[in-house]
Amino acid sequence: MGRLHVIGAGLAGLGAAVRGAELGFDVSLYDQSPQAGGRARSYYDKHLGCDIDNGNHLMMAGNWAAMWLMETVGAKGEVIGPETATFPFMDLETGKRWAIEFNEGRFPKWVFDKNKRVPGTKAWDYLPLALMIFAGPDDRVAQYVPKDHPLYAPLIEPLCVAVVNASPEDSSAQLLAAVIKETVMQGATPSRPVISKNGLSESFAKPALSYLENKGAKVQLGQRVSDFALLQGVLKSFTVGGESISVDQGDMVVLAVPPASAKKLLPDLVVPEGSSPILNVHFKLNEDVETDWPAPFMGLVNSVAQWVFVRGNIASVTVSAAEDLMDMDADAVAALIWPEVAATLKMQSAPIPPVRVVKEKRATFLQTIENVKMRPSMQTAYANLLLAGDWTQTNLPATIEGSVRSGYKAAESAGKTMRQLP
Numbered sequence: 001m002g003r004l005h006v007i008g009a010g011l012a013g014l015g016a017a018v019r020g021a022e023l024g025f026d027v028s029l030y031d032q033s034p035q036a037g038g039r040a041r042s043y044y045d046k047h048l049g050c051d052i053d054n055g056n057h058l059m060m061a062g063n064w065a066a067m068w069l070m071e072t073v074g075a076k077g078e079v080i081g082p083e084t085a086t087f088p089f090m091d092l093e094t095g096k097r098w099a100i101e102f103n104e105g106r107f108p109k110w111v112f113d114k115n116k117r118v119p120g121t122k123a124w125d126y127l128p129l130a131l132m133i134f135a136g137p138d139d140r141v142a143q144y145v146p147k148d149h150p151l152y153a154p155l156i157e158p159l160c161v162a163v164v165n166a167s168p169e170d171s172s173a174q175l176l177a178a179v180i181k182e183t184v185m186q187g188a189t190p191s192r193p194v195i196s197k198n199g200l201s202e203s204f205a206k207p208a209l210s211y212l213e214n215k216g217a218k219v220q221l222g223q224r225v226s227d228f229a230l231l232q233g234v235l236k237s238f239t240v241g242g243e244s245i246s247v248d249q250g251d252m253v254v255l256a257v258p259p260a261s262a263k264k265l266l267p268d269l270v271v272p273e274g275s276s277p278i279l280n281v282h283f284k285l286n287e288d289v290e291t292d293w294p295a296p297f298m299g300l301v302n303s304v305a306q307w308v309f310v311r312g313n314i315a316s317v318t319v320s321a322a323e324d325l326m327d328m329d330a331d332a333v334a335a336l337i338w339p340e341v342a343a344t345l346k347m348q349s350a351p352i353p354p355v356r357v358v359k360e361k362r363a364t365f366l367q368t369i370e371n372v373k374m375r376p377s378m379q380t381a382y383a384n385l386l387l388a389g390d391w392t393q394t395n396l397p398a399t400i401e402g403s404v405r406s407g408y409k410a411a412e413s414a415g416k417t418m419r420q421l422p
Helices: 011-023 064-072 123-134 152-164 173-182 200-214 259-265 330-344 400-420
Strands: 003-007 026-031 042-045 050-053 086-091 097-101 193-196 218-221 225-231 234-240 243-246 252-255 275-284 297-301 307-311 314-320 355-365 385-387
Touching: 003 011, 003 400, 011 026, 011 064, 011 200, 011 252, 011 400, 042 200, 050 275, 050 314, 064 200, 064 400, 086 152, 123 173, 152 173, 152 297, 152 314, 193 200, 200 218, 225 259, 252 400, 275 330, 297 330, 314 330, 330 355, 385 400
Parallel strands: 003 026, 003 252, 026 218, 086 297, 252 385
Antiparallel strands: 042 050, 086 097, 225 234, 234 243, 275 314, 275 355, 297 307, 307 314
16 A cells, blocks of 8 residues: 555544554654644643643544544543433523433434423424524524524534534534534434543544554654655655655655645645634642533533533633633633632632643634635645645534544545555
8 A cells, every 4th residue: 555644643644644554554644743632632731730631622422533543543441421412501690500412313302302402492493403404605503593592592602612613603504514413413322422531642642653653653753844845746755854755656645734734835725714712721629529410511601611521620611712811811711710610510619729721722723604615625736645634624613523534534535546556
């Protein structure tokens, strides 16, 4: 199969490298960062004295690419979640708590059960979710569920912000519908939520690198890639840390870096413009948290914090589309969000514990209707060069699943190209 050069060791690059090794390629993996995983990684925080994730990520059991990657590299047990497809929520204005629970099978019996849907809603309120699967490329989520709809505040707004990193007014209805079609509309099993058990690096990057090492892959981290030599429709060579790497006949290259970095290497490439931030706040509590929630996370409504994740004695908060908080001082952010976390954990009188505020100013590409149309396909103008990343045309939002799936499919395409050669 020749050599598969994978540039970028985020989840898209790891997906491409692992799938390439499965297919029989000799794999070389490069990244300018000294740590693999990209934005989905863990690190040791000296202030908190423990490992934390760079950002919190909620996955679904039906995310087949993410589940494939963990199973392939021996990390299948590195996720936790409820045994049922249950999503707990809390309204911080009223203190009311509820949980949405999907049923097995494609027929949505749960919408007819008042104990399994959003309180105060009726079964027919959920019809727009089904109609959304017919959305066109210019349709926004708010066209189906406007602000005065009973589902807007308690479900659709937090869902859009979490999945698409944008408000319903800006979110592509097609992107949200793609997630709904693959999970909710397939029943409880693929809709079951899961999070990393011991951290994102333990679930993905570390076992993936071990797998690749066992397959004889060459991994070069902490080395910048530059100087693409493009000639007669192929990539001839590139530079890694000052060393020229030749792309021989029969080799393939997968470029799995952020869009701005890809543009620097391929100036003629059209990529989505702009980015959207995500704020994560990690609180270290005195002891492990025991909650009565049916899942290791809680969705919040009428609050600054949008999701609270609990793992051991760490309570973490995610705020997507967090433009308003990016310039706020870390102490002010903690003071704003801790009362909401304390109320969620029923610790209203507790002082602010040790905290780490993590600001990802370029967490995802800006997923506006116009930008989604600018996502490039996997194929490039160069026969031996493919693209991967959550910003490419995956037909999914910029998520872990979109990243891994793009890498998987790029490696599949590379293998198909090699098999077609004489």
